[in-house]
Amino acid sequence: xxxxxxxxxxxxxxxxxxxxxxxxxxxxxxxxxxxxxxxxxxxxxxxxxxxxxxxxxxxxxxxxxxxxxxxxxxxxxxxxxxxxxxxxxxxxxxxxxxxxxxxxxxxxxxxxxxxxxxxxxxxxxxxxxxxxxxxxxxxxxxxxxxxxxxxxxxxxxxxxxxxxxxxxxxxxxxxxxxxxxxxxxxxxxxxxxxxxxxxxxxxxxxxxxxxxxxxxxxxxxxxxxxxxxxxxxxxxxxxxxxxxxxxxxxxxxxxxxxxxxxxxxxxxxxxxxxxxxxxxxxxxxxxxxxxxxxxxxxxxxxxx
Amino acid sequence: xxxxxxxxxxxxxxxxxxxxxxxxxxxxxxxxxxxxxxxxxxxxxxxxxxxxxxxxxxxxxxxxxxxxxxxxxxxxxxxxxxxxxxxxxxxxxxxxxxxxxxxxxxxxxxxxxxxxxxxxxxxxxxxxxxxxxxxxxxxxxxxxxxxxxxxxxxxxxxxxxxxxxxxxxxxxxxxxxxxxxxxxxxxxxxxxxxxxxxxxxxxxxxxxxxxxxxxxxxxxxxxxxxxxxxxxxxxxxxxxxxxxxxxxxxxxxxxxxxxxxxxxxxxxxxxxxxxxxxxxxxxxxxxxxxxxxxxxxxxxxxxxxxxxxxxxxxxxxxxxxxxxxxxxx
Amino acid sequence: xxxxxxxxxxxxxxxxxxxxxxxxxxxxxxxxxxxxxxxxxxxxxxxxxxxxxxxxxxxxxxxxxxxxxxxxxxxxxxxxxxxxxxxxxxxxxxxxxxxxxxxxxxxxxxxxxxxxxxxxxxxxxxxxxxxxxxxxxxxxxxxxxxxxxxxxxxxxxxxxxxxxxxxxxxxxxxxxxxxxxxxxxxxxxxxxxxxxxxxxxxxxxxxxxxxxxxxxxxxxxxxxxxxxxxxxxxxxxxxxxxxxxxxxxxxxxxxxxxxx
Numbered sequence: 058x059x060x061x062x063x064x065x066x067x068x069x070x071x072x073x074x075x076x077x078x079x080x081x082x083x084x085x086x087x088x089x090x091x092x093x094x095x096x097x098x099x100x101x102x103x104x105x106x107x108x109x110x111x112x113x114x115x116x117x118x119x120x121x122x123x124x125x126x127x128x129x130x131x132x133x134x135x136x137x138x139x140x141x142x143x144x145x146x147x148x149x150x151x152x153x154x155x156x157x158x159x160x161x162x163x164x165x166x167x168x169x170x171x172x173x174x175x176x177x178x179x180x181x182x183x184x185x186x187x188x189x190x191x192x193x194x195x196x197x198x199x200x201x202x203x204x205x206x207x208x209x210x211x212x213x214x215x216x217x218x219x220x221x222x223x224x225x226x227x228x229x230x231x232x233x234x235x236x237x238x239x240x241x242x243x244x245x246x247x248x249x250x251x252x253x254x255x256x257x258x259x260x261x262x263x264x265x266x267x268x269x270x271x272x273x274x275x276x277x278x279x280x281x282x283x284x285x286x287x288x289x290x291x292x293x294x295x296x297x298x299x300x301x302x303x304x305x306x307x308x309x310x311x312x313x314x315x316x317x318x319x320x321x322x323x324x325x326x327x328x329x330x331x332x333x334x335x336x337x338x339x340x341x342x343x344x345x346x347x348x349x350x351x352x353x354x355x356x357x358x359x360x361x
Numbered sequence: 362x363x364x365x366x367x368x369x370x371x372x373x374x375x376x377x378x379x380x381x382x383x384x385x386x387x388x389x390x391x392x393x394x395x396x397x398x399x400x401x402x403x404x405x406x407x408x409x410x411x412x413x414x415x416x417x418x419x420x421x422x423x424x425x426x427x428x429x430x431x432x433x434x435x436x437x438x439x440x441x442x443x444x445x446x447x448x449x450x451x452x453x454x455x456x457x458x459x460x461x462x463x464x465x466x467x468x469x470x471x472x473x474x475x476x477x478x479x480x481x482x483x484x485x486x487x488x489x490x491x492x493x494x495x496x497x498x499x500x501x502x503x504x505x506x507x508x509x510x511x512x513x514x515x516x517x518x519x520x521x522x523x524x525x526x527x528x529x530x531x532x533x534x535x536x537x538x539x540x541x542x543x544x545x546x547x548x549x550x551x552x553x554x555x556x557x558x559x560x561x562x563x564x565x566x567x568x569x570x571x572x573x574x575x576x577x578x579x580x581x582x583x584x585x586x587x588x589x590x591x592x593x594x595x596x597x598x599x600x601x602x603x604x605x606x607x608x609x610x611x612x613x614x615x616x617x618x619x620x621x622x623x624x625x626x627x628x629x630x631x632x633x634x635x636x637x638x639x640x641x642x643x644x645x646x647x648x649x650x651x652x653x654x655x656x657x658x659x660x661x662x663x664x665x666x667x668x669x670x671x672x673x674x675x676x677x678x679x680x681x682x683x684x685x686x687x688x689x690x
Numbered sequence: 691x692x693x694x695x696x697x698x699x700x701x702x703x704x705x706x707x708x709x710x711x712x713x714x715x716x717x718x719x720x721x722x723x724x725x726x727x728x729x730x731x732x733x734x735x736x737x738x739x740x741x742x743x744x745x746x747x748x749x750x751x752x753x754x755x756x757x758x759x760x761x762x763x764x765x766x767x768x769x770x771x772x773x774x775x776x777x778x779x780x781x782x783x784x785x786x787x788x789x790x791x792x793x794x795x796x797x798x799x800x801x802x803x804x805x806x807x808x809x810x811x812x813x814x815x816x817x818x819x820x821x822x823x824x825x826x827x828x829x830x831x832x833x834x835x836x837x838x839x840x841x842x843x844x845x846x847x848x849x850x851x852x853x854x855x856x857x858x859x860x861x862x863x864x865x866x867x868x869x870x871x872x873x874x875x876x877x878x879x880x881x882x883x884x885x886x887x888x889x890x891x892x893x894x895x896x897x898x899x900x901x902x903x904x905x906x907x908x909x910x911x912x913x914x915x916x917x918x919x920x921x922x923x924x925x926x927x928x929x930x931x932x933x934x935x936x937x938x939x940x941x942x943x944x945x946x947x948x949x950x
Contacts, residue, residue: 095495153678159494163441164634165677167498171627171670179664287623291506294499331514338503345496346488557805564804565797565815572780572791579778582740584766584795584858597801 062201067320069204073277075316076215080270081293082300082308083222084263090239090303091259094151097166099267100290101173102143104283106268107188107275108177109135114189123191125210132214132272136265143264144257152253170286177283185282188275211273218269219309222262226305235259239303288334292319295341301354310352315340403548407541415540417656419612422547423605424648428632429554429641430601435630436639437567438594439574440490441498444505445629447485448478448599450512450621452606457524457616458517467530471607478603481508482596490591505626513618523617530611543612550608554601558641561597570594624666631673637683646684693718693753693862693894694739694770700747701734701918708734709745710918716862716911721888721895723909725902725929727939731918732898733775736864740772741765753861767795769861773851773868775898779839785850786835789822792857825853828891829883845876852883856891863887865897869904877901881908906930914938 081103088096113131114123121127150169154162196205226232234255238245246252274289275281292315300311315337322336344351407415427449434442455474459465465473489500512518519525529537537543561567569590572580577587610616632651637643655665676683694716701709708731716722724732737743739750741762750758757765766772771792780788797818803811826832829849834842839850848868855863865884869877881904887893899905905912906926914922914929916938922929929935 093495095499097498150674150678157681158439160435160439160441160638161677161681163495163498164630165674167443167627167630168670168674168677172667172674175664175667175670179667183663291499291503298496332510335507335510338507341503342489342500345492345500349492349496560805560807561801564801564811565794565799565818566801566804568783568787568790569794571783571787572794575780575782576778578742578762579774579780580791581762582742582766582772582774582778583791583854584763584771585791586761586763593801 059201063324064321065199065202067324068317069202069208071317071320072313073208073212073316074320075313076212077270077274077289077312078293078296078315079309079312080215080218080266080273081289082296082312083219083305084267085293086297086300086302086305086308087235087259087263089297090305091235091256092151092155094162094166095294096151096263097163097290098146098170098173099263100286100288100293101170102139102264102286103267103271103274103289103293104177104281104286105142105173106135106139106265106271107281107285108181108186108271109138109268110272110275111186111188111281118189123189125192128190128272128276129214132269135272136268139268139271140261140265143260147257147260170290174283174286181283183283185280187280188278190276190279192276207277211277214269214273218266222266223305225262231255231258291341292337295337295344298341298344298349298351301351304351304353307351307353400552404545407544412540415544417652419540419544419547421649421652422544422551423609424629424632424652425551425645426547426554426601426605427629428644428648428651429551429558430598430605431629432633432639432641432644433558433561433570433601434594434598435633436644437562437570437574438591439494439570440591440594441494442501442595442598443498443623443626443630444485444501444503444508445598445602446621446623446625447505447508448481448602449606449609449625450508450618451478451481451599452603453610453616453620454512454518454524454606455603456607456610457519457527460528460610461524461526462517467528467607467611471604474603474607475600478599478606479596481603482599483592486592486595490588490595502623502626505621505623509618509621512621519617521618523615523619524610525615527610527614527616529614537611543608546608547612550604555641555645562641566590566593628666628669631669634673635676635683637685640683640685643683643685691718692716692751694896695751696735696739696748697751698748699735699738699745699750701731701738701743701745708918709738712748712915712918712920714913714920714923716894716896718861719888719892719894720910721884721908722897722911722913723905724896724898724913724915725900725905726915726921730916730938732915733866734918735915736772736866736898739765739864740770763795766858766860769859770864771855771858771860771862772864773848773855773866775866775870777847777851779847779850779854781838781840783839784836785826785831785839785842786819786822788839788850789825789835789853789857790818792825792854792859793818793822796857796859822853822857825856826850828856828886829853830879844871845873848872856887856893860893862894862896865895865899867898867900869899869901877904880904884908 081100084099085096088094088099110131113134114127117131118127121130146169150165151162154165192207194205196203196208226235234245234250237250238252238255242252274285293312296311296315297308298311299314300307300309318340319333319337323333406418431442431445434440434445452474455477456467456470459470459473460467485501485504489497492500513521531537537546569585572583572585573587573590581587628651632647633644634647635650636645636647655661658665658668661668692715696712696714699709699712712735724735726732734743738745741757741760741764744759748758749756752765752768752770755768757768780791797814799811799814823832823835826835829852831846831849831853834846839847842850852868869880872880884895885908888895909926912924912926912929913920914935921934921938922932924932
């Protein structure tokens with residue numbers, strides 16, 4: 058394979074990886090933008106999304122089959138179910154902690170994350186589960202590079218979700234309220250906006266996007282595991298920071314960039330696949346130290 | 362009964378018994394007496410138990426050291442560190458590599474490990490302690506992972522299978538081989554850790570940590586360099602972890618990267634939070650609970666950590682100050 | 691001899707011009723005030739002086755040394771202390787511990803000497819305690835030294851702030867609305883305290899204040915700002931009769947007539 062072929066292949070890999078990162082990063086960034094909390098449990102909600110999808114698909118497949126119809130309908134139901142779970146978590150665990158010192162809410166989020174991952178670990182006995190899809194390996198050939206239909210559909214689905222989100226945030230009243238709350242919560246309350254409802258909605262949307270990514274990952278990689286949320290949580294956070302935390306287009310951009318960087322990075326002889334995680338974390342740390350606002354983020358000035 | 366509480370005599374009996382007991386504990390002389398009694402019990406413990414019990418309690422003292430170290434970072438300075446296991450790994454691998462590959466005497470590896478842990482603390486802390494607490498948490502998590510992956514991938518650290526055959530240390534010719542030897546070693550280390558923590562808490566540095574934890578900007582306005590103060594906490598905690606790692610390597614005589622996973626860092630954090638962040642007796646109790654709980658409920662098996670996580674969640678929601686009661690003023 | 695020299699200070703936040711070419715100075719050993727209507731930019735000036743905001747332009751000289759854009763803790767170490775408008779005490783710590791925070795930059799015991807409790811460390815701790823008690827005594831609340839700071843009355847909490855700032859052994863003390871929330875008696879006590887700080891401790895004072903009575907009684911030089919610019923400067927009498935100052939506070943008479 059020539060250099061071009063390798064690069065093209067990695068481009069394809071990078072795009073799909075980037076889509077997953079972007080979808081999960083969106084949830085992080087939305088929640089951070091609105092209540093300045095880094096939801097540790099977010100990555101685990103991605104994992105839960107894939108497991109709920111697994112269950113749904115197992116039930117639905119006798120009726121709609123294991124192919125795209127089954128996958129997409131499971132995805133929709135999973136998004137709703139896990140989105141509601143996200144709201145539930147917010148109500149039970151985060152709302153009571155809003156007036157507590159920062160450290161407390163961070164530890165609470167950590168505890169929630171552990172409860173989620175360990176529950177699934179207990180239920181699955183730590184085993185990898187094969188995602189019950191039945192997809193063909195058909196695809197398109199571009200020279201020496203092979204891009205499967207699966208890859209294209211998943212990237213397409215991610216783009217659809219991102220476009221829908223963008224339209225929602227910029228064209229609807231709810232979206233406007235979300236953006237307003239991110240700027241000044243108290244002013245919004247004074248304007249009669251039901252801040253709590255909008256925050257819950259934000260959690261719902263962010264979580265459902267992560268759930269969608271989870272099912273896509275299950276479809277793409279073929280198996281799911283209770284610990285898959287951990288690494289993706291970190292990577293998605295990195296993506297959100299790259300793009301500028303709190304910025305929705307930033308999360309999309311950051312996700313794609315990170316996916317591409319990682320894919321191309323595996324081709325760098327020194328790094329390879331063993332060190333790619335170190336490579337990504339290294340990017341995160343360098344970013345936070347030198348440019349914490351990321352590409353599209355705004356510098357926050359704290360008023361004293 | 363100088364410091365009696367203000368609860369009226371008809372108040373719940375349990376509450377007044379508890380507060381009465383802790384009032385007595387505030388008294389310096391009483392506290393010293395109780396500490397001596399506990400130390401005596403700990404010293405005589407091996408007489409009443411078998412090797413398995415010794416193994417468990419040695420583990421307890423080991424976690425006491427780690428939890429006290431993390432307590433300085435999280436409890437005193439208020440920095441959420443999710444990669445504490447990295448320092449523990451640095452100490453363990455330093456000792457492991459120096460003794461196995463280079464035949465260095467165990468006791469000489471300790472100052473080297475301290476130096477390396479302190480350096481790791483500076484490298485990780487230096488650029489990142491300026492960050493907001495949420496970012497710091499994730500970055501320390503990332504660093505913890507980086508250290509683990511490095512340990513897993515390098516040859517000198519034995520790769521994924523780790524190092525084996527680490528020599529057991531000897532003191533003045535007497536070689537430490539049995540669990541009872543290590544029990545006393547770790548007990549002594551735990552006592553030192555407690556002593557050092559206590560002295561630090563009640564010193565200029567300890568106060569500075571509290572100022573920075575309570576209100577960073579006000580502390581800066583008072584002339585306190587918050588980044589330097591945080592770094593001191595971070596490096597001190599790192600040293601605790603490093604030293605614990607050295608002795609861990611000597612006791613286990615084999616170490617692998619899997620011991621230093623994120624779960625480990627979280628468990629140590631749990632020990633700190635459970636008993637009461639920032640309070641030495643609380644943290645010690647947290648370490649006890651951390652090790653003894655799974656022993657008592659051994660049938661839970663893989664559900665052990667799940668139960669812990671649920672406990673952590675409940676504590677954060679209903680009693681974030683931990684089991685140990687706060688000082689009364 | 692100007693202890694504090696502010697030259698052409700400019701501060702803007704994403705397009706909003708908060709401070710606009712401000713120049714003023716504070717003489718060594720004087721009591722000076724910075725006043726102006728709400729939103730004039732007074733606290734922002736303090737934040738620039740103490741290093742919490744980075745000015746976009748201009749210079750600040752303290753004791754002839756440039757301190758523009760230095761970090762807050764460095765500026766405090768150089769001898770500029772401040773209090774906060776909305777009281778930022780270390781709530782869960784005792785009054786004495788709060789004041790001891792001021793002595794942190796004037797002491798040096800590190801972790802090792804603290805663990806070993808060396809003689810010099812013990813001596814230093816005793817000195818810190820003694821000096822902080824003196825500061826508390828100076829502001830009149832020594833008997834509350836072991837109480838938790840958040841349990842004190844508002845007026846006494848304010849005094850803890852002042853004692854804390856004094857503990858940094860400053861050359862100049864910046865007081866941000868020290869009279870806010872005080873009753874008449876407490877304000878009289880504040881006036882005599884301000885004078886005592888300058889007379890007995892030789893500390894220069896710069897205060898931001900809304901209470902005109904207090905400002906006029908205590909200040910030797912008053913600088914008036916509005917919309918981030920200096921509009922007047924002088925002693926109490928000069929400033930009170932300055933038409934620009936009256937206009938800034940009361941609004942133009944012509945404008946009001948037009949609206950009506």
